[in-house]
Amino acid sequence: MILITGANGQLGTELCHLLDERNEEYVAVDVAEMDITKADKVEAVFAQVQPSLVYHCAAFTAVDAAEDEGKELNYAINVLGTENIAKACAKYHSTLVYISTDYVFDGQKPIGEEWQETDLPNPKTEYGRTKRLGEEIVEKYISQFYTIRTAWVFGNYGKNFVFTMQALAEKHPRLTVVNDQHGRPTWTRTLAEFMTYLAENQKEFGYYHLSNDAKEDTTWYDFALEILKDTAVEVVPVDSSQFPAKAKRPLNSTMSLEKAKATGFRIPTWQDALKEFYRQAEK
Secondary structure (H helix, E strand, O other), X not given: OEEEEOOOOHHHXXXXXXXXXXXXXXXXXXXXXXXXOOHHHHHHHHHHXXXXXXXXXXXXXXXOHHHOOOHHHHHHHHXXXXXXXXXXXXXXXXXXXEEEEHHHOOOOOOOOOOEOOXXXXXXXXXXXXXXXXXXXXXXXXXXXXXXEEEOOEEOOOOOOHHHHHHHHHXXXXXXXXXXXXXXXXXXXXXXXXXXXXXXXXXXOOEEEEOOOEOOOOOEHHHHHHHHOOOOOOEEEEEOHHHXXXXXXXXXXXXXXXXXXXXXXXXXXXXXXXXXXXHHHHOO
């Protein structure tokens, strides 16, 4: 049986829809059904479900809140919660698919170079620190795991950059977007498909990087231009100093996709993914 944590979140919801389309059986839980920060709650669900495969999508992702008012909750969910899940997976011999982030790196690699799975993590934010601790915990307790680092996630089922840009465009004729932070967008559908691809095809366990592909270097400004290309809104590039934030944003989030591609998984460009995202949203 498959168990999905964080099933009401942006990625968890996408994953549930994907498995529904394939008529696959699974048990989907969120905090109401299984509070991952409580070991006894996790044990109770695992004892009942007896999962052979766990997609661990539950996470605290409010990167700015994690620096202060959300610091304790960030640690409880991303570290203690992941530890409870990892220990339960070890006990019940479950394969674990754990979702991590580019924030485990310091973002300081020269623009044009890509982060490799083997690069040394050096998180500069509380969010990145707890996600890295989660990675280490997964490695500590289980050997049958896929840790997938991703970045710039967008999808149909939660707050994200695409919806933010669309909402702002309805109210403002001119928008400013940073052009000195580099990376690649990731559609939740592509990520969900990669998660299931690794598990179902029993690919080599370990770390993988996954975003949508790109023919050339991408910034948030480039992403915004593509999102709003059919509108009359003017999009103006600015540097990160125009948007001060509690959590330091990585200047380079671009991760290598070579290991993911070597599995045989086909990764669409983020432009094609965005078009398909729009097409599905219109249904």
